[in-house]
Amino acid sequence: AQSVTQLGSHVSVSEGALVLLRCNYSSSVPPYLFWYVQYPNQGLQLLLKYTSAATLVKGINGFEAEFKKSETSFHLTKPSAHMSDAAEYFCAVTSNTGNQFYFGTGTSLTVIP
Amino acid sequence: KAGVTQTPRYLIKTRGQQVTLSCSPISGHRSVSWYQQTPGQGLQFLFEYFSETQRNKGNFPGRFSGRQFSNSRSEMNVSTLELGDSALYLCASSLGQGAGEQYFGPGTRLTVT
Numbered sequence: 719a720q721s722v723t724q725l726g727s728h729v730s731v732s733e734g735a736l737v738l739l740r741c742n743y744s745s746s747v748p749p750y751l752f753w754y755v756q757y758p759n760q761g762l763q764l765l766l767k768y769t770s771a772a773t774l775v776k777g778i779n780g781f782e783a784e785f786k787k788s789e790t791s792f793h794l795t796k797p798s799a800h801m802s803d804a805a806e807y808f809c810a811v812t813s814n815t816g817n818q819f820y821f822g823t824g825t826s827l828t829v830i831p
Numbered sequence: 832k833a834g835v836t837q838t839p840r841y842l843i844k845t846r847g848q849q850v851t852l853s854c855s856p857i858s859g860h861r862s863v864s865w866y867q868q869t870p871g872q873g874l875q876f877l878f879e880y881f882s883e884t885q886r887n888k889g890n891f892p893g894r895f896s897g898r899q900f901s902n903s904r905s906e907m908n909v910s911t912l913e914l915g916d917s918a919l920y921l922c923a924s925s926l927g928q929g930a931g932e933q934y935f936g937p938g939t940r941l942t943v944t
Contacts, residue, residue: 752932761835761921761935808874810933818887819864819923819933823873 720745722809724822732830737781737796739825741809744790751792752810752819753783762808768792779803804829833858835924835936843942849910852939854922856903860934862886862927863905865897868919868938877920880905881927909941917943 725740743749750769754762766777773785779802783794792809809822836855844850856863864887865877876889880899899905903924909916919940923933 754935759938759940761937762923764932764934767932817881817927818876818879821866821874821876 720747720749720811720813720820722751722811722820722822724807724809724825726825727823728826728828730828730830731799733801734798737794737799737803737827739794739807739809739827741783741792741794741822742790743792743809743811745811745813747813749811750813751783751785752812753777753781753792753794754808754810754821755779756806756808756824758805765794765807799827799829801829801831803827835922835934837920837922837936837939839939840937841940841942843944844912845944846912846914848912849908850912850941852907852909852920852922852941854905854907854924854936856905856922856924857934860924860926861903862925863899863903864923864925864933865905865907866921866923867891868921869917874921877907912943914943917941 721744723742752767753765756762766775768785776782781796807825810819812819838853862881864879867875879887883899894910897907919938921938922936925933
């Protein structure tokens with residue numbers, strides 16, 4: 719069985735501060751992990767993905783995530799928050815069969831000017 | 832390459848009615864997944880179709896059904912609408928084999944009155 723847990727349903731950071739959104743996964747098979755972002759009244763947009771290559775993955779808009787097998791984590795970071803980063807962020811996991819994706823409950827990021 | 836399209840974008844229905852939502856995947860994608868998103872429940876998986884066959888199903892009542900056509904386009908039907916069915920319905924397409932990411936459409940906002 720696979721699942722992801724996102725710690726913190728709401729995160730607030732000041733503009734220019736570090737963004738850290740947490741995601742822990744559970745998987746009985748090698749996982750493939752994703753971060754998506756959703757802006758109001760829009761669908762989800764892929765930020766980055768981990769598919770067993772490099773453990774540090776760089777995505778769009780300056781985001782990156784590190785796969786840590788020992789900690790079963792895939793936290794999303796960005797060195798300096800921008801106002802435009804305010805959105806809902808979802809972590810997701812699937813296996814190499816790609817049959818079903820399992821999404822976390824999401825983290826709402828607020829950026830304070 | 833055109834993205835995932837969903838029609839209609841907005842829909843208002845009355846309790847007891849039925850509704851059909853449509854999703855056109857990215858060209859070449861054979862898998863279509865449907866999700867229900869509400870503020871209280873987050874992103875909940877409805878079902879996934881691959882090559883016209885339902886491969887996975889979430890925990891939704893039988894009022895929710897779907898199908899996929901030979902061109903990979905998919906429809907979702909909800910019968911006997913209830914107030915609680917008001918939500919954003921998201922469609923996502925993927926290759927359906929391997930660990931390819933899902934690409935999301937903009938969603939259909941359904942309001943049941």
